[in-house]
Amino acid sequence: MTIRDTAEEWRITATATPFTGKKTSVRTDDVIMPDGTSARRDYQVHPGSVAVLALDDLGRVLVIRQYRHPVRHKLWEIPAGLLDVPGENPLHAAQRELFEEAHVKAGDWRVLTDVFTTPGGCDEAVRIFLARDLAEAEGERFAVSEEEADMELARVPLDELVRGVLAGELHNNCLVVGVLSLVAAQHGDGLDALRPAEAPWPARPFEA
Known part of the structure; x- marks a missing residue:
């Protein structure tokens, strides 16, 4: 028996968007259940994201620390960002995020894993890349603002991150899954x- 997720969509009889924000929105769908009854489902509509687990030659992972208001925490994370442009190539977005958040480039890129972050209440899909052969990026550093203004940057041994994940000290979804x-x-x-790095991603199809 092969264990794998499969795409499926139950019939929607009505839909509405009661809230539209800057990057995401909330949708309400009336869905027909397998027994023929109707149920209402509210969920966040999200453009999708990319994240980068950047691993240097010493076995250290590049991590950043920034404030996340919804959970009232400063979290250690791996570089990540939204897929702002519909159909955007996720590799290009990941390379951009690594440059903007860490001023680093990588010579070797692979897909580490693909995840739905919270499929019970949000349609966000994240592709987590592994980046190796790291080097300082050329040009001026990207100007940061808002939560990123006081962002900290560090390179941490992989074993220390694993310990922190299993001890309940590190909580960011992409960091935990990536590590x-x-x-x-x-x-x-x-x-x-x-x-x-250019492997197909059915959850967020992209242009080559």
Whole structure:
């Protein structure tokens, strides 16, 4: 038996958008259940995101720390950002985020994993890349603002991040998934066996 997720869409009889924000919105759908009854589902509509687990030659992961108002925490995270342009190539978006948040470029890119962050209440899909062969980026640093204005940057040994995840000290979704996926890949077929950076992503189809 093959264990894999499959695309499916139940019939929608009515839909509304009671709230539209700057980047996301809230949608209400009336959906027909398998037993023929109707149920109402409210969820956040999200453009999708990319995240980058950047691993240097010393086995350290590049992490950033910034304030996240909804959870009232300063979180250690990996560089990440929204897919702001419909159909945008996620690799290009990831390269942009790594440059803007860390002023770093990478010579080797792979797909580490793809996730739905909170599928019970949001349609956000995130592609997490593994970036290696790191180097300082050329040109001027990107001007930051808002939460990013006091952002901290560090390179932390992978083992220390694993310890923090399992101890309940690190909570960011992309960091947790990325770090544990990296360890699994290292102990599996190896990092070179990961999917290529341009691998298809059905959740957020993109232009080459």
